[in-house]
Amino acid sequence: ETGVTQTPRHLVMGMTNKKSLKCEQHLGHNAMYWYKQSAKKPLELMFVYSLEERVENNSVPSRFSPECPNSSHLFLHLHTLQPEDSALYLCASSQTTGPAAEAFFGQGTRLTVV
Amino acid sequence: GQNIDQPTEMTATEGAIVQINCTYQTSGFNGLFWYQQHAGEAPTFLSYNVLDGLEEKGRFSSFLSRSKGYSYLLLKELQMKDSASYLCAVRPSGNAGNMLTFGGGTRLMVKP
Numbered sequence: 001e002t003g004v005t006q007t008p009r010h011l012v013m014g015m016t017n018k019k020s021l022k023c024e025q026h027l028g029h030n031a032m033y034w035y036k037q038s039a040k041k042p043l044e045l046m047f048v049y050s051l052e053e054r055v056e057n058n059s060v061p062s063r064f065s066p067e068c069p070n071s072s073h074l075f076l077h078l079h080t081l082q083p084e085d086s087a088l089y090l091c092a093s094s095q096t097t098g099p100a101a102e103a104f105f106g107q108g109t110r111l112t113v114v
Numbered sequence: 115g116q117n118i119d120q121p122t123e124m125t126a127t128e129g130a131i132v133q134i135n136c137t138y139q140t141s142g143f144n145g146l147f148w149y150q151q152h153a154g155e156a157p158t159f160l161s162y163n164v165l166d167g168l169e170e171k172g173r174f175s176s177f178l179s180r181s182k183g184y185s186y187l188l189l190k191e192l193q194m195k196d197s198a199s200y201l202c203a204v205r206p207s208g209n210a211g212n213m214l215t216f217g218g219g220t221r222l223m224v225k226p
Contacts, residue, residue, distance in 0.1 A: 095212075
């Protein structure tokens with residue numbers, strides 16, 4: 001248990017569906033992240049929120065929409081996804097100050113788009 | 115741009131020592147991280163280097179040479195539970211939010 005909780009753990013959705021992924025951190029961190037992990041590809045940073053403001057979106061398609069209502073919660077809203085969006089979506093949190101300020105990851109949501 | 119390279123797969127024997135290398139070219143540098151990820155689980159933090167030299171933490175050590183853009187993770191007295199993917203990640207300098215760029219990961223298989 002890393003202090004970062006993601007729900008659901010598994011999600012199967014059709015290309016016309018709308019769904020949301022949820023992330024909650026209990027570590028008192030001030031930054032939260034969404035990463036995408038596809039088979040045989042490096043972890044890709046999608047979105048960063050620092051002090052509840054988005055600071056990076058890395059050219060992610062608009063069918064992915066993040067929301068950060070407070071420093072403990074992060075959502076990823078999904079709509080009209082494509083089969084190539086099937087992947088493991090990982091949430092992480094960290095402090096933005098301190099020598100290491102390492103990121104702590106959640107267990108991820110395994111998304112399958114059919 | 116960012117480019118991080120590490121071997122795709124390695125195999126080692128229980129009780130042995132294994133070294134996993136990582137080379138990087140990034141626009142600015144503010145630290146290098148190693149993470150361990152077991153199949154189906156979250157990546158977990160192993161080590162952090164920002165200055166040249168060796169950082170030792172139990173059976174795991176990590177080395178950094180900033181002038182060479184090179185790091186390695188050294189695992190001693192390998193155990194079966196060390197079979198996992200090892201991810202090298204670099205934090206560029208001057209960014210807000212501690213954004214990391216990851217390599218593709220090295221899948222380590224430990225055999226009896």
